[in-house]
Amino acid sequence: MSLESLISPLYEMILLSTPIIFATIGEIYAERSGILNLGIEGIMSLGAAIAFVIAYTTGNITLGIFLALVAGGLLALIHALVSINFNANQVISGLALAMLGLGLSSFVGKKYVGLRLELMLQPIKIPLLSSIPLIGPVFFNQDILVYTAYILTIALWFLLYKTKWGLYIRAVGENPYAADSMGINIYLVRYLCTVFGGMLAGLGGAYITVVYMHTWREGITMGKGWVAVALVIFAFWDPLKGFLASLFFGGIEVAAIELYSIYGLNTHLTNMIPYAAVIVVMMFSASEIMKKRIGAPASLGKPFIREKRR
Amino acid sequence: MKPPLNISRIKLSIQKREEVSRKFDAILTFISICVALFVVAVIFLSFGINAFVAFKQIFISLLNADIVTVRMIPLLLCSIGLIIVFKANVWNIGAEGQILIGAVAATWIALFLMPDASSYVVIPCMFILGFLLAGLWALIPATLRAYLDINEIITTLMMNYIAYFLVAYLASGPWIGKAVWGFKQTDLIPPQARLPQIKGTLIHYPTLIIAIIGAVLVYILLQYTKFGFEIRVFGSNPEAAKYAGINEAKVILLTMFISGGLAGIAGVGELAGVRYRLTANPKGLSADYGFTAIIVACLARFNPIAAILVSYLMGGIIVGGYALQTSLNVSRGVVNIFNGLILLSLISAEILKRYKISFKVVKSR
Numbered sequence: 173m174s175l176e177s178l179i180s181p182l183y184e185m186i187l188l189s190t191p192i193i194f195a196t197i198g199e200i201y202a203e204r205s206g207i208l209n210l211g212i213e214g215i216m217s218l219g220a221a222i223a224f225v226i227a228y229t230t231g232n233i234t235l236g237i238f239l240a241l242v243a244g245g246l247l248a249l250i251h252a253l254v255s256i257n258f259n260a261n262q263v264i265s266g267l268a269l270a271m272l273g274l275g276l277s278s279f280v281g282k283k284y285v286g287l288r289l290e291l292m293l294q295p296i297k298i299p300l301l302s303s304i305p306l307i308g309p310v311f312f313n314q315d316i317l318v319y320t321a322y323i324l325t326i327a328l329w330f331l332l333y334k335t336k337w338g339l340y341i342r343a344v345g346e347n348p349y350a351a352d353s354m355g356i357n358i359y360l361v362r363y364l365c366t367v368f369g370g371m372l373a374g375l376g377g378a379y380i381t382v383v384y385m386h387t388w389r390e391g392i393t394m395g396k397g398w399v400a401v402a403l404v405i406f407a408f409w410d411p412l413k414g415f416l417a418s419l420f421f422g423g424i425e426v427a428a429i430e431l432y433s434i435y436g437l438n439t440h441l442t443n444m445i446p447y448a449a450v451i452v453v454m455m456f457s458a459s460e461i462m463k464k465r466i467g468a469p470a471s472l473g474k475p476f477i478r479e480k481r482r
Numbered sequence: 483m484k485p486p487l488n489i490s491r492i493k494l495s496i497q498k499r500e501e502v503s504r505k506f507d508a509i510l511t512f513i514s515i516c517v518a519l520f521v522v523a524v525i526f527l528s529f530g531i532n533a534f535v536a537f538k539q540i541f542i543s544l545l546n547a548d549i550v551t552v553r554m555i556p557l558l559l560c561s562i563g564l565i566i567v568f569k570a571n572v573w574n575i576g577a578e579g580q581i582l583i584g585a586v587a588a589t590w591i592a593l594f595l596m597p598d599a600s601s602y603v604v605i606p607c608m609f610i611l612g613f614l615l616a617g618l619w620a621l622i623p624a625t626l627r628a629y630l631d632i633n634e635i636i637t638t639l640m641m642n643y644i645a646y647f648l649v650a651y652l653a654s655g656p657w658i659g660k661a662v663w664g665f666k667q668t669d670l671i672p673p674q675a676r677l678p679q680i681k682g683t684l685i686h687y688p689t690l691i692i693a694i695i696g697a698v699l700v701y702i703l704l705q706y707t708k709f710g711f712e713i714r715v716f717g718s719n720p721e722a723a724k725y726a727g728i729n730e731a732k733v734i735l736l737t738m739f740i741s742g743g744l745a746g747i748a749g750v751g752e753l754a755g756v757r758y759r760l761t762a763n764p765k766g767l768s769a770d771y772g773f774t775a776i777i778v779a780c781l782a783r784f785n786p787i788a789a790i791l792v793s794y795l796m797g798g799i800i801v802g803g804y805a806l807q808t809s810l811n812v813s814r815g816v817v818n819i820f821n822g823l824i825l826l827s828l829i830s831a832e833i834l835k836r837y838k839i840s841f842k843v844v845k846s847r
Binding site: 210214250253254258259260261263264265267268269270271272273274275276277278279281282390391394395398399401402405438440441443444447448450451454455458459461 | 525529573575626630631632633635636637639640641642643644647648650651654655762765773776780812813814815816817818819820821822823825826829830832833836
C-alpha cells in the first residue's frame with residue numbers, strides 16, 4: 173500500500189474525530205471539576221440542529237457555529253444549576269438533559285430534515301507543515317475548526333497541568349472541602365467547567381452537521397456524545413489523551429466504513445463496530461486503572477454540601 | 483401621608499427537614515409536572531404554537547384508555563425492572579436495547595424455531611426466551627461492572643446501539659421475509675403466535691397481566707425478601723454492604739438480569755402483540771420506552787406499585803405526543819422535551835425535601 177492511498181482514509185479520520193475531540197475535552201473539564209455531565213449527547217444534538225438551521229437560513233456558517241456554542245453552554249447551565257445548587261443526582265440530571273437536548277433538536281430542526289447545506293468551510297493549508305509527506309495533507313490541510321481542536325487540546329492540557337487555575341480545577345474535583353478551605357470558590361469553578369464543557373459539546377455537534385455532513389436529520393449524532401463520555405474514562409481525564417482517544421475512535425469509524433465499502437461486509441454489522449470498540453476499550457482501561465491506581469476525580473458526581481465539611 | 487409600615491423586614495429562614503411525608507412527596511411530584519408543563523408551554527408559544535390546544539390534546543389522549551394502555555405495558559415492564567437496579571444504585575440505561583433483544587427472541591421462536599406450534603406452546607416460549615435472552619444481554623455490562631468495575635451507564639448505552647444494528651442486520655439480511663416485496667423486514671409472525679387482545683381493543687392482555695403481577699412481585703421482592711434487603715443496603719451504602727457480607731457481584735448480576743429480562747418481556751409484547759414483525763428500522767419498536775421508563779421509575783419514587791399509575795400517565799403523554807405530531811405538525815421530540823423537563827424539575831425539587839424554607843415577618847422595634 174502506498175502512502176498516497178492512506179491519505180484519504182486518514183483525512184476522513186480527522187473529520188470524524190473532530191466533533192468527538194471537542195466533546196471529549198470539554199467533558200474532561202467538567203468531570204475534572206467534579207461534575208459528571210451525561211447530557212453530552214443531547215447537547216451535541218442541539219448544537220448540530222441549531223448550527224444547521226441558522227447556517228441554512230442565514231447563509232452564515234460562523235453565526236450558526238457560534239449559536240451552537242451558546243446553546244450548548246445554556247443547556248449545560250441547566251445541568252450546572254440542578255447538580256451544583258440543587259445537589260441533585262447527576263446521573264439522572266444528565267440523562268434528563270440528554271432527553272431534553274434530543275427533544276429540542278428534533279423540535280428545532282423539524283422543518284429542515286434532509287435539506288442540503290451548500291456552504292462549507294474551506295480547508296486551509298498551513299505553509300511548510302502541509303508539505304510533510306503523509307502528515308502534511310492529513311493533519312495540516314484541514315478547516316479552521318480542526319486547527320481549533322488542536323490548539324484547544326494543547327491549551328487545555330497546559331491549563332490543567334501547568335497553571336494555578338488547573339490546580340484549582342483538579343482540587344475542586346478531588347476534594348472540594350479542602351479546596352473550599354483554601355478559599356477556592358467551588359461553585360464558580362464547577363459552573364465555569366460545566367458550561368465550558370457544554371459549549372464545546374455544542375461546537376462538536378455543529379461540526380457534524382455544518383462541516384461534515386452538510387445536512388440535518390434526527391439522531392444525526394449517532395451516540396457520539398455517549399462515546400465522548402466513555403472516551404473521557406479511556407483518556408484518564410487528560411485532554412491530550414482525550415485527543416488521541418478521539419482520533420482512535422475516528423480511525424475505527426473509518427475502518428468500519430472501509431470494511432463495508434471495500435470488502436462488502438454488511439453495513440449493519442460494520443455499524444456495530446465502533447460501539448463494540450468502546451466497550452472493548454473500556455475493558456482495557458479498566459485493567460490499566462486497576463494496575464496504576466489512577467481513577468476518576470475522587471469527588472466526581474458527588475454534590476458539594478458545605479455544611480457537611482468536617 | 484402614608485402610615486409608616488410597621489414591618490421592618492421579612493426574615494427568611496432555611497432549616498433542615500427531618501422526615502418527609504408521602505403526601506409531601508406527592509405534592510412535589512405534582513408541582514414538578516406543573517413546572518415542566520409551564521416550560522413546555524413557553525417553548526410552544528415561542529414557536530407560535532397554541533399551548534392550550536396542545537395540552538387539551540394531551541389531556542384528551544389520557545382518556546383514550548385503549549391506546550394508552552398499549553403504551554403503558556412496555557413502560558411498566560421496563561420501569562419495574564429499572565426500579566430494581568436503581569435501588570441497587572446500578573444504572574441500567576440499556577432497556578431500549580433489551581426490548582429489542584426480547585423482540586428478536588420472539589421473532590426467532592415464532593418464525594423459525596416453532597412456526598407450527600399451537601398458541602399454548604409458542605406464546606409461553608416467546609415470553610420465557612425473551613426474558614432469558616434479554617437478561618443475558620444485560621448480564622454483559624453487569625459482568626463488566628461486577629468484575630472489572632466498568633461504568634455500566636456507558637456500556638449499557640453502547641449495547642443499545644449494538645442491539646439496534648443487530649435487529650437491522652437480521653431484518654435486512656438473514657431473516658428478511660419472503661413476502662415483503664423488497665422491504666427490509668421479516669415476514670409477519672403466524673396468527674397463532676400473536677398475543678390475544680381484549681375484545682374491541684388493541685390491549686394484548688397477557689403482557690398486561692405479566693406487567694401488573696410483575697409490579698407486585700417486584701414490590702414484594704424489594705420490601706419483604708432478604709435479597710431485596712441486600713439490594714437496598716448495597717444501593718444506599720456499598721461500604722456497609724461489604725461489612726455485612728453482602729455479595730456485591732451477586733447483587734449487580736442478579737438485578738441486571740431481572741431488569742434486562744423484564745425489558746425483554748416488554749419487547750416480546752411489542753413484537754407479538756403490536757407489530758408482528760421486525761423491521762430494519764427498529765426505533766419504532768423500542769420507541770424510547772427504555773428511556774421513558776427511567777422517568778416512570780423516578781416519578782414513582784422507585785415504588786413498583788406507584789409505577790402502575792405513573793406508566794399509564796406517561797403512556798398518555800406518548801399518545802398525546804403522537805397526536806400533536808399530526809394535528810399541530812410538531813416533532814415527536816416534544817415528548818422528549820417534556821420528559822427531560824419533568825425529570826429535571828423533579829430532581830431539583832428534591833432539595834425542598836431536605837430544607838424547609840419559611841418566611842417570618844419581623845416587626846420593627
